Amino acid sequence: MLKNIDPLLGGELLHLLDDMGHGDQLVVVDRNFPAAATGLPVVHLGEAPMSRVFTALLSVLPLDTFLERPLERMEVEGDSAKTTAQQDAVLRLAQTSHPQPLEWGIIPRLEFYKRAREAFAVVHVLDPAPWGCFILHKGVIFAEQH
Amino acid sequence: MLKNIDPLLGGELLHLLDDMGHGDQLVVVDRNFPAAATGLPVVHLGEAPMSRVFTALLSVLPLDTFLERPLERMEVEGDSAKTTAQQDAVLRLAQTSHPQPLEWGIIPRLEFYKRAREAFAVVHVLDPAPWGCFILHKGVIFAEQH
Numbered sequence: 001m002l003k004n005i006d007p008l009l010g011g012e013l014l015h016l017l018d019d020m021g022h023g024d025q026l027v028v029v030d031r032n033f034p035a036a037a038t039g040l041p042v043v044h045l046g047e048a049p050m051s052r053v054f055t056a057l058l059s060v061l062p063l064d065t066f067l068e069r070p071l072e073r074m075e076v077e078g079d080s081a082k083t084t085a086q087q088d089a090v091l092r093l094a095q096t097s098h099p100q101p102l103e104w105g106i107i108p109r110l111e112f113y114k115r116a117r118e119a120f121a122v123v124h125v126l127d128p129a130p131w132g133c134f135i136l137h138k139g140v141i142f143a144e145q146h
Numbered sequence: 147m148l149k150n151i152d153p154l155l156g157g158e159l160l161h162l163l164d165d166m167g168h169g170d171q172l173v174v175v176d177r178n179f180p181a182a183a184t185g186l187p188v189v190h191l192g193e194a195p196m197s198r199v200f201t202a203l204l205s206v207l208p209l210d211t212f213l214e215r216p217l218e219r220m221e222v223e224g225d226s227a228k229t230t231a232q233q234d235a236v237l238r239l240a241q242t243s244h245p246q247p248l249e250w251g252i253i254p255r256l257e258f259y260k261r262a263r264e265a266f267a268v269v270h271v272l273d274p275a276p277w278g279c280f281i282l283h284k285g286v287i288f289a290e291q292h
């Protein structure tokens with residue numbers, strides 16, 4: 001535990017998030033995702049709701065303002081227009097800390113499995129909502145943010 | 147780098163500070179201190195001024211309110227009444243984030259070497275001021291602090 005840091009961000013996760021630089025990608029996945037098979041470091045956050053996880057992550061991790069779509073989600077049932085309530089909540093939440101209008105990047109399920117392997121680390125969440133898989137592109141921290 | 151976290155607190159140090167629990171001790175030492183010989187993990191912060199290091203550490207690490215003297219310093223020249231300007235600055239700074247009046251715990255130099263070996267980790271600082279050696283006792287983080 002640390003003062004002034006979200007308690008969901010334990011030492012191992014803070015270490016990984018800090019090691020990430022501009023453009024590195026963090027994969028956040030639901031309980032069905034083949035996280036260990038990516039071969040990446042996996043941090044397990046347990047039964048936290050996905051919106052709770054994003055609140056914690058985005059308190060220290062800026063999304064990339066250099067990209068048009070620094071936040072991607074898994075496509076729902078092969079229909080790029082479809083979203084889950086959980087995905088909607090994540091986008092709303094991410095928008096509050098991002099200075100530009102955010103739109104989803106959308107990744108079909110099988111392509112998501114491949115993309116995940118190119119990331120820096122995986123955060124595994126037991127939130128039961130389906131299609132709860134996301135990729136965050138880390139941005140730059142400007143002097144006024146520290 | 148992480149948003150909203152002091153940039154001096156890199157991933158390795160955050161991991162160590164987070165792993166510390168109530169009562170664990172952090173040793174912060176100057177460039178002459180035999181840090182590696184403690185056998186503890188040592189994090190090197192380079193040429194930061196000591197007050198800068200304490201600002202960063204105390205932004206996430208509470209001192210122990212259960213103890214009368216949760217902040218200790220190395221005794222100066224065998225005279226327990228003597229302090230350096232650097233030590234005075236550290237105490238003033240620590241007081242601003244501690245809810246009780248802070249008084250130094252004072253440890254003679256050779257005893258400090260022994261005490262350091264019982265700590266959790268060492269932070270090594272290149273600030274050239276002499277007698278710049280401290281022990282911090284980690285306190286509890288209450289719900290309102292996160």
